[in-house]
Amino acid sequence: MRPFRARRSAALGTTVLAAALLLTACSSSGTTGSKDAADGKVTLTIDLFGTFGFKETGLYDEYSKLHPNITIKQSDTQDEGQYWQALQTKLAGGGGLADIQGLEVGRVASVVQKQADKFYDLKTLGAGGVNDGLVPWKGAAIKTADGKVLGAGTDIGPEAICYRTDLFKAAGLPTDRTELAAKWSTWQGYLDLGKQYAAKAQAGNAWTDSAAGMFTAEVGQSKVRYADESGKAVYDSSPAVKTAWDDSTKLVADGLSAKLPQWTPEWNKAFSTGKFATLSCPAWMIGYIKGQAGDAFAGKWDIASGPGKTGNWGGSYLTVPRTAKHPKEAAELIQWLNAKEQQVKLFTKQGSFPSSTGAQAEITSVQDPYFNNAPIGKIFSESAAAMPAQVLGTDDGVVGKAFTDALGEVERTNTAPATAWQHALDNVKKANGN
Template sequence: MATPRVRRSAAALGSTVLATALLLSACSSGGAGSKDAADGKVTITVDLFGTFGFKEAGLYDEYTKLHPNVTIKQTDTQDEGQYWQALQTKLAGGGGLADIQGLEVGRVASVVQKQADKFTDLKTLGIGDVNDGLVPWKGAAIKTADGKVLGAGTDIGPEAICYRTDLFKAAGLPTDRTELAAKWSSWQGYLDLGKQYAAKAEAGNAWTDSAAGMFTAEVGQQKVRYSDESGKAVHDSSPAVKAAWADATALVADGLSAKLAQWTPEWNKAFTTGKFATLSCPAWMIGYIKGQAGDAGAGKWDIAAGPGKTGNWGGSYLTVPRTAKHPKEAAELIKWLNAKEQQATLFTKQGSFPSSTGAQDAIKDVTDAYFNNAPIGQIFSESAKAMPAQVLGTDDGVIGKAFTDALGEVERTGTAPDTAWKHALDNVKKANGN
């Protein structure tokens, strides 16, 4: 599943934690590394999908102040699917790659098992321990069978539900986050409350944005989703996939979806027009909401623990391609960005939940004024603590997209769920050349 990173407004979060994190980050800087230009200056290129938040959180500015010889040039592709296609083209041709390339968690197994020779073993660049302080499964996923470390883990995506308090009040629903968490402790409870909302909500205002969002959040709660422990694709028989599909199609049948394709301009606009009242909300989504809803949305949104109180949606890695022009400098930047102090800053400013256990300890008491002072550190920390170490398959990205695209058919063209399911399976086969 594509996971565009978070973007946020200038609203401050957890000022005490932020001040501490910035102080620590300034103290944790290392040397700038080798220089290959005549004047000793180096431009490190970074190519990412969506918004990772490094620039927005001021981390690039902080790093270049600490290393005056370094300039950082970043490019972005909003849609991860388009980014991945472009990355594959560059890897095949061997040119056009940045010094640092982002990698979404759904692509990790494919890279580790099929393209390890295209990326630099970070051990050879002196940062083989970059994942040592992370939750164990994060680093393990990017390590090859023969011990190569192909990337550094950034954030993870513990889940919750974001909701519009003003729309809830208008429909006569409670707004207390503890009460709501109890009412939607299961996905069935979430659907049932949605029906209550739909009965009183204004015309044109739906319970949630899309079936795809709910499906992705629900499958993200299971250890085995698209592939089993042996690496075999099991999406066609997976209980997790079947249960999430049934719930997502029930959402559509009950008229609870706004039928908006995520990451589109129409979806982005809906954050300001109030087209939906709830949103499956991994941690990185809170910054995205702020970026789209803007200052006018402050105080209208809140966050509560979601169904099952756990799950993981997304998370990323930073890699150094074999053709990088400045691999040593890239590695030093990666190590600094992924240090616990910088990961804490990213959550405090952007909402990107850290994979660093040290950073998790630092942010557990953070609250967010934009979301009615919701205890986001506590909510997402508890979700992360219960999060399963998901089995990652080589085709997870392809499979996830096939099912969310098929749900779009159900929503927007009226395709019968059974027919759309078959389309999803066919599209997986086509993507794999079968």
């Protein structure tokens, strides 16, 4: 799940953790099934990045009504990169971890291959079947070679394009989602329409938010991106990466980018100021837009199938660290949150596209009033049906960030694309200690 909506700061995670530690102080045991107090009350702590939507859709409240002894306290960090760094620090120190920790798909291979001993095998907690019924590759990605289930798959990220109908009208562009999907059926078509927009748009209104967003969406349409099936790093020679890079730098050269770093306060504010008219839009971005743009922009946003009508951007997992105070209760909550019924609610209310095949079958007719009653169930279901089961490498998160950071150099410091490309390669090597 990638990053989304209004979130709390990383500091809040420390506050919540401190409260949880105070509650557990009277308990002599941190073992499975331990309680916070003599009355059997349990406070489960959950640390996430972005907005998974559990709180926003009322799922925590619903679970607590079903389990009156359970109180759920969530902390979250806006930027997944910052979240990951903090998680690594806590894992290395052995403390400060919540009962449940979120994990972005780009980090999965690294955890499975390098840090499996830091997380519970959910089979030992009675949740070994938590990924049954999901699209096969979702559960496979979080399972070790010897069969340990290290996490529960949440959403997946089929792609589309979100756009501002009011800005399109002002620039003389069509707003019909079917017509637009035909015009930008390829990334070159998307760039061409962007030029038409830029020719008539008001000053300060760019075609899209950033080159990084376009790059991530385009590279997400390929099965092999940063590593091949053998696990070998191929990011420096990958046709998918090079094509996405060239298209994204062309976007900058044509003056179509608002040059806004994603997940920053400036980017968040731009959702309601009209600084960009389109956005590469995985399903989970729907909730982010609503949270940042607010009710005043309901009906001004719409959604259309994007270039290629597919793509795979994001998706997350829930894990139970070995230091969890309440691993049994955490595993039970994870199972409930990931059940088909809850995944349907998350998509209907938040836009988080289900990894459960049963849930997918139930959401095909869903429309979203905020986005002009866009048939989001149909659009994202079609994208999901064609999305590639990506090969995941241990350094996917590092590589993806290196390239998007380098595109930021092209946008904001006028660095030549060839120079920025080399910076990306150098930064991957530095991150790996080379």
